[in-house]
Amino acid sequence: MRVFVTGATGFVGSAVVRELLGAGHAVLGLTRSDAGAAALASAGAEAHRGDLQDLESLRRGAAAADAVIHAGFVHDWANFAASCEIDRRAIEALGAALAGSQRPMLVTSGLATVAEGRLATENDDPLPASDAYPRASETTAEALARRGLRVSTVRLPQVHDTEKQGLVSFLIAVAREKGVAAYVGPGRNRWAAVHVRDTARLYRLALEKGEAGARYHVVGEEGVPLREIAEAIGREMNLPVRSIAPDEAAAHFGFLGAFVARDLTGASALTQQRMGWTPTGPGLLADLEQMTFPPVEAGRVGA
Numbered sequence: 074m075r076v077f078v079t080g081a082t083g084f085v086g087s088a089v090v091r092e093l094l095g096a097g098h099a100v101l102g103l104t105r106s107d108a109g110a111a112a113l114a115s116a117g118a119e120a121h122r123g124d125l126q127d128l129e130s131l132r133r134g135a136a137a138a139d140a141v142i143h144a145g146f147v148h149d150w151a152n153f154a155a156s157c158e159i160d161r162r163a164i165e166a167l168g169a170a171l172a173g174s175q176r177p178m179l180v181t182s183g184l185a186t187v188a189e190g191r192l193a194t195e196n197d198d199p200l201p202a203s204d205a206y207p208r209a210s211e212t213t214a215e216a217l218a219r220r221g222l223r224v225s226t227v228r229l230p231q232v233h234d235t236e237k238q239g240l241v242s243f244l245i246a247v248a249r250e251k252g253v254a255a256y257v258g259p260g261r262n263r264w265a266a267v268h269v270r271d272t273a274r275l276y277r278l279a280l281e282k283g284e285a286g287a288r289y290h291v292v293g294e295e296g297v298p299l300r301e302i303a304e305a306i307g308r309e310m311n312l313p314v315r316s317i318a319p320d321e322a323a324a325h326f327g328f329l330g331a332f333v334a335r336d337l338t339g340a341s342a343l344t345q346q347r348m349g350w351t352p353t354g355p356g357l358l359a360d361l362e363q364m365t366f367p368p369v370e371a372g373r374v375g376a
Contacts, residue, residue, distance in 0.1 A: 074098050074099070074138075074139040074140050074280070075098070075099040075100075075101060075137070075138045075139045075140075076093055076098050076099070076100050076101070076138055076139065076140045076141070076142060076280065077101045077102075077103070077121065077134040077135050077137065077138035077140070077141045077142070078090055078093070078100055078101070078102050078103065078118075078141075078142045078144060079103045079125065079131070079134075079141075079142070079143045079144055079145035079163070079167075080103070080143070080144035080145030080146065080181075081100070081102025081103050081104060081109075081113060081118065081144070081145075082102065082104050082106075082109040082112055082113065083144065083145065084232070084236075084237050084269065085144050085181075085229070085232055085269065085272055085273070086102075086142075086144040086145065087112070087116075088269045088270065088272065088273035089142060089144055089272075089273045089276045089277070090102055090113070090116055090118050091116060091273065092270075092273035092274055092276065092277045093276075093277055093280075094116060094117050094118060096277055096281075098277075099118075099119070100113075100116075100117075100118035100119065101118070101119050101120075101121050101134055101137060101138055102118045102119070102120055102121060103121050103123055103124070103125075103130070103131070103134060103145065104120050104121070104122065104123075105122065105123065105124040110122070121133075121134045121137075125145050125146075125147060125159050125160070125163045126159055126162075126163075128162060128163070128166040131163055131166045131167050131170070132166050132167070132169060132170040133170075134170075135166075135167045135170035135171055135178075136170045138176070139176055140176055140177045140178065140280055141167050141171065141176070141177070141178040141179070142178075142179045142276060142280060143163065143164060143167060143178065143179065143180045143181055144181050144276075145163070146160055146181065146210075147159050147160070150327075150328040151328075153207065153208075153328070154204075154207045157202065157207040157208045157209060157210075158207075160208065160209070160210055160213075161209045161210070161213050164180055164210060164213045164214060164217070165213060165217075168217040168220075168222055168224065171222055171223075172220075172222065174223075175223050176223065177223045177224075177225070177280060177283065177285075178214075178217075178222065178223065178224045178225075179224075179225055179226070179227050179276060179279055179280055179283070180210055180211065180213070180214035180224060180225070180226050180227070181210060181226075181227050181229060182199065182208070182210040182211040182214070182226050182227070182228050182229070183208070183210075183228060183229050183230075184228050184229070184230050184265055184290070184292075184337055184338070184339040185206065185208075185332065185335075185337055186199075186200045186206045186208075187199065187200070187228065187339065188338075188339075189335065189336060190336055191336075191338070192295055192296075192338050192339055192340040193228075193290070193338065193339040193340070194290070194339070194340050194342075194343065195228075195287075195288045195289065195290055195341075195343040195344060196288075196343070199211035199212050199215070199226075205331075210226070211226050211228075211288075214226050215286070218285055218286040222285070223285040224285060224286070225279060225283045225284065225285060225286060225287040225288065225289065226287070226288045226289065227275065227276060227279060227289050227291060228288060228289065228290050228291065228339065229267075229272065229291055230264065230265035230266050230267055230291070230292055230294075230337065230339055231264050231265065231266040231267075231337075231357065232266075232267055232268075232269050232272050232291075233266055233267070233268060233269065233357050233360050234268060234269045234270075234354075234360055235360050235363045235364040235365075236364065237269075238266075238357060238360065238361065239266070240264070240329065240332060241264075241302060241306075241357065241361070243328075243329050244302065244303070244306060244326075244329065244333070245306055245310075245366065245367070247325070247326055247327070247329065248303075248306050248307070248310060248312055249310070249366075249367055249369055251325065252312060252313075252369060253307075253312055253313050253314070253315055254303045254304070254306040254307035254310065254312045254313070254314045254315075255303055255314070255315055255316070255317045255325060255326075256299040256300045256302070256303040256314075256316060256317065256333070257299070257316065257317050257318075257319055257322050257333050257334035258316060258317075258318070258319055258334060259300070259316070260298060260299045260300025260301075260303060260316060261298055261299075261300065262298070262299050262334055262335055262336045262337075263295075263296025263297055263298050263299065263336055263337070263338050264296060264297055264299065264302070264337045264338070264357075265292045265294060265295055265296055265297075265337060265338050265339045266292075266293060266294045266297055266356070266357040267291050267292055267293035267294070267352055267354070268293055268352065268353075268354025268355055268356075268360070269354070270354050271291065271293055271350075271352040271353065271354045272291045274350065275289060275291045275344070275348065275350050276291075278348045278349070278350055279348060282347075282348060282349075283348075287347075289344045289347075289348065290339050290340065290341040290343070290344045291341065291344070292339045292340060292341035292344075292352075293341075293352035293354060293356070294356055294357060295338055295339065295340055295341075296336070296337075296338035297356070297357050297358065299333065299334075300316075301358060302357070302358070302361070305358050305361040305362065306361065306366075309361060309362065309364070309366050310366045310369060311369075312369065319334060322334055
């Protein structure tokens with residue numbers, strides 16, 4: 074297949090591109106820069122110039138492909154609602170280009186609001202977008218599926234390797250800034266995680282074997298306690314580790330305050346069974362132990 078990939082030069086998207094190419098697919102990757110185009114060409118993919126706000130470029134890319142993987146998202150946490158609206162419009166534009174065909178599309182979503190206090194499963198319906206969490210990736214995809222498009226959703230937890238770790242990367246940045254590796258309360262809340270190579274493989278399998286309207290959970294570890302994550306960060310950065318009171322979380326963590334005390338867990342048993350997918354990559358804590366951490370400025374430790 075010739076696959077149009079948004080987010081093709083991003084952390085997850087670039088791994089998906091490599092996986093697709095390795096399996097014999099052709100890739101048309103969305104990029105807005107010369108550097109991105111060069112990276113795609115070096116990998117063996119074709120570059121398609123545009124971005125997520127250029128809806129005509131999205132429609133052209135989707136029209137020129139046999140399938141679409143939407144892995145792009147504008148990670149502007151200071152303007153998260155606007156980023157979510159860009160995402161919604163992008164999904165609708167991609168869907169419009171696929172209307173009347175059975176060409177598949179995978180839309181990327183997350184586990185963040187699927188369930189609270191228990192493991193989210195593939196059978197859990199997405200929550201509607203709200204002021205508290207305005208991302209509408211999944212509900213937009215499911216609306217397209219109800220109109221007859223062959224659309225399914227991939228739900229991501231914290232995707233990691235030794236370079237990046239999803240929201241954990243922001244925890245590391247806060248620890249560097251504040252001089253302390255922190256968690257909220259007892260730190261028993263957990264975050265699901267998966268290695269980026271396992272993530273890319275599941276995208277390929279879902280594209281090749283997936284069903285319209287399905288939800289796939291790319292979960293390698295159902296939940297890693299936040300206290301253990303903070304302890305790993307503190308150990309590797311030689312920083313003190315401490316608990317932050319819940320009412321201080323927003324001030325200490327910034328936008329992460331909305332997530333850092335929550336259970337963001339999920340199971341992938343159904344996905345593994347349906348796709349023949351077994352995660353084999355290192356765990357989140359193992360990758361944290363192997364990464365090179367940014368230095369902490371003098372005078373920041375314990376601040």
